[in-house]
Amino acid sequence: MIHEILPVGILQCNCSVFGDEATREALVVDPGDDIARVLEVVDRHGLNVKAIVITHAHIDHIGGAQKLKQATGAPVYMNLNDIELQKMLDVQAAWLGMRPPAAVEIDQPAKDGDLLALGSTAFHVLHTPGHTPGSISLWIPTERKLVAGDTLFRDSIGRTDLPGGDGRQILRSIHDKLLPLPDETVVIPGHGESTTIGREKQFNYFLQDM
Numbered sequence: 001m002i003h004e005i006l007p008v009g010i011l012q013c014n015c016s017v018f019g020d021e022a023t024r025e026a027l028v029v030d031p032g033d034d035i036a037r038v039l040e041v042v043d044r045h046g047l048n049v050k051a052i053v054i055t056h057a058h059i060d061h062i063g064g065a066q067k068l069k070q071a072t073g074a075p076v077y078m079n080l081n082d083i084e085l086q087k088m089l090d091v092q093a094a095w096l097g098m099r100p101p102a103a104v105e106i107d108q109p110a111k112d113g114d115l116l117a118l119g120s121t122a123f124h125v126l127h128t129p130g131h132t133p134g135s136i137s138l139w140i141p142t143e144r145k146l147v148a149g150d151t152l153f154r155d156s157i158g159r160t161d162l163p164g165g166d167g168r169q170i171l172r173s174i175h176d177k178l179l180p181l182p183d184e185t186v187v188i189p190g191h192g193e194s195t196t197i198g199r200e201k202q203f204n205y206f207l208q209d210m
């Protein structure tokens with residue numbers, strides 16, 4: 001499996017490009033911005049984007065989705081509990097002093113338990129609300145990877161003080177959905193360095209009472 005992580009935009013959101021070597025299909029997670037760079041990675045590997053997955057509807061994760069959709073024709077997957085936030089992209093842009101990005105239509109709802117296939121690799125959708133009501137994580141068991149959006153970070157967890165955030169819910173999501181994954185699972189957070197489930201169980205201050 002091809003996998004490149006590109007920090008994009010002013011908030012350096014980790015955008016992931018996954019590519020299947022056999023089918024040359026790609027799945028792009030969180031194309032927040034810098035779509036020219038995302039497409040450069042896609043082209044360099046000779047891939048066709050088959051799906052665009054949004055972990056949650058914050059502007060730094062979804063801001064470039066419409067541009068990427070226009071360039072590739074790929075459908076956009078997102079959990080519909082984030083529709084309210086997605087409708088507020090202009091408000092979110094104002095918080096950051098940015099111009100609002102083009103609005104994107106969601107083509108497929110991403111629900112807990114869904115499986116997205118990329119070649120022979122299955123991406124499991126885990127609904128992990130708390131940072132936002134529709135936050136999802138993608139677990140790829142055969143790659144031993146978890147794309148965690150802004151739910152779990154190296155040494156931290158997602159903020160819950162923005163509209164729709166819930167501090168108890170994010171801890172429940174992490175406890176119920178993420179910590180049961182194998183310790184060696186590599187966690188790719190929405191921002192910053194990768195980590196593992198085992199490392200966060202051991203060292204993450206926010207998870208010590210679990």
Ligand SMILES: [Zn+2]
Pocket residue numbers: 056058131150
């Ligand atoms: Zn966020």
